[in-house]
Amino acid sequence: MNEEFGQLLHYFDYFVMEGPEARAYLFLFEKKGMRDWHERLYRRLDSDVRFLLHLRAVGLSNYVIFADKPQLQFDESFSKRLDRVGLGHLYDPQEIEKIAKKISREGGIEVIQTEPRNWRVMLVHPLFEGTLSRGVRRKTRPNKVEVGAQIIVGHIIELLEDVAAADEFKAPLASLAQPKFFETASPETNASVDQVALNLQIPILLGMETRDIIALRESEYEHFERFRATLVESIQMAIEKHDSDSPERIAAAVWRDSVEPAIAEIDRKIKSSSRSLAFKTVAGLSVGAATTAFGALASLPFVVTAGVAAAATPLIQAYKFFDDKQSIELSDMYFLWKAKRHSHN
Numbered sequence: 001m002n003e004e005f006g007q008l009l010h011y012f013d014y015f016v017m018e019g020p021e022a023r024a025y026l027f028l029f030e031k032k033g034m035r036d037w038h039e040r041l042y043r044r045l046d047s048d049v050r051f052l053l054h055l056r057a058v059g060l061s062n063y064v065i066f067a068d069k070p071q072l073q074f075d076e077s078f079s080k081r082l083d084r085v086g087l088g089h090l091y092d093p094q095e096i097e098k099i100a101k102k103i104s105r106e107g108g109i110e111v112i113q114t115e116p117r118n119w120r121v122m123l124v125h126p127l128f129e130g131t132l133s134r135g136v137r138r139k140t141r142p143n144k145v146e147v148g149a150q151i152i153v154g155h156i157i158e159l160l161e162d163v164a165a166a167d168e169f170k171a172p173l174a175s176l177a178q179p180k181f182f183e184t185a186s187p188e189t190n191a192s193v194d195q196v197a198l199n200l201q202i203p204i205l206l207g208m209e210t211r212d213i214i215a216l217r218e219s220e221y222e223h224f225e226r227f228r229a230t231l232v233e234s235i236q237m238a239i240e241k242h243d244s245d246s247p248e249r250i251a252a253a254v255w256r257d258s259v260e261p262a263i264a265e266i267d268r269k270i271k272s273s274s275r276s277l278a279f280k281t282v283a284g285l286s287v288g289a290a291t292t293a294f295g296a297l298a299s300l301p302f303v304v305t306a307g308v309a310a311a312a313t314p315l316i317q318a319y320k321f322f323d324d325k326q327s328i329e330l331s332d333m334y335f336l337w338k339a340k341r342h343s344h345n
């Protein structure tokens with residue numbers, strides 16, 4: 001979450017997600033007579049509180065909107081929803097059971113007893129590894145294929161609910177840690193500005209913490225808004241030029257043709273201006289008796305060594321440096337250039 005969500009803050013302002021579920025707590029209080037009721041309540045609270053504290057720790061608490069996902073019914077519309085995301089063949093329970101048997105034969109389902117009458121079933125097959133598991137409460141060891149199929153069905157339902165929620169909020173769907181088996185599952189839609197922005201990978205931001213990206217957005221608000229407005233224009237132009245391409249390909253074109261060259265141009269201007277001013281200033285220095293260390297000019301990227309006094313500071317060149325600096329700050333990509341400096345530091 002810390003990495004994936006931070007990357008998306010180059011364009012989006014808020015994330016809509018399902019938070020702590022009220023219906024889960026309602027269920028617990030309706031089953032208050034259960035033997036392990038207090039333990040289940042503690043586990044639920046512990047999980048939800050940890051999640052909320054993590055959001056606060058990474059700086060996302062003010063950028064998240066919690067909303068309940070729509071509950072889907074197994075009717076004709078369910079099959080249509082599966083077809084829409086490219087998983088229509090999984091509407092047949094026998095097909096899912098066949099997949100569960102296959103991954104079980106290949107050692108892709110593990111069952112671990114966590115405590116008496118409690119089991120954890122995990123899909124560790126390369127197609128599902130690292131994301132899907134389910135707790136089972138029973139006296140005897142659960143059947144791998146049976147529970148494996150239930151896990152797959154459960155994830156399919158969650159995926160369709162996510163798509164339905166994205167439709168309801170008219171927002172692009174971002175999936176974190178999606179298993180390989182479901183990587184091709186995505187709604188068939190034409191490329192929009194939001195879809196392209198969702199798929200735009202900006203290497204500069206990859207090494208930054210989410211809280212740092214948020215701090216940079218807030219401290220450089222005007223530069224960020226200028227960058228985002230230009231980004232929208234670039235995406236719109238790219239969509240018109242590559243209207244038949246996928247959002248992923250269009251996003252790659254936006255980075256390659258618009259964003260990356262603009263940042264490189266800022267780097268070139270800064271290096272050229274700084275190098276020129278450094279040469280002119282050094283040429284105008286003479287050795288004096290003072291032992292104080294002087295800065296060549298305020299905010300410049302170098303300091304005059306102790307024992308050297310400025311004799312004839314080339315003001316024309318200095319003014320040119322500040323003019324260049326101002327033009328750089330007015331660049332539409334200045335926000336990303338600042339992010340690049342931050343990530344390097």
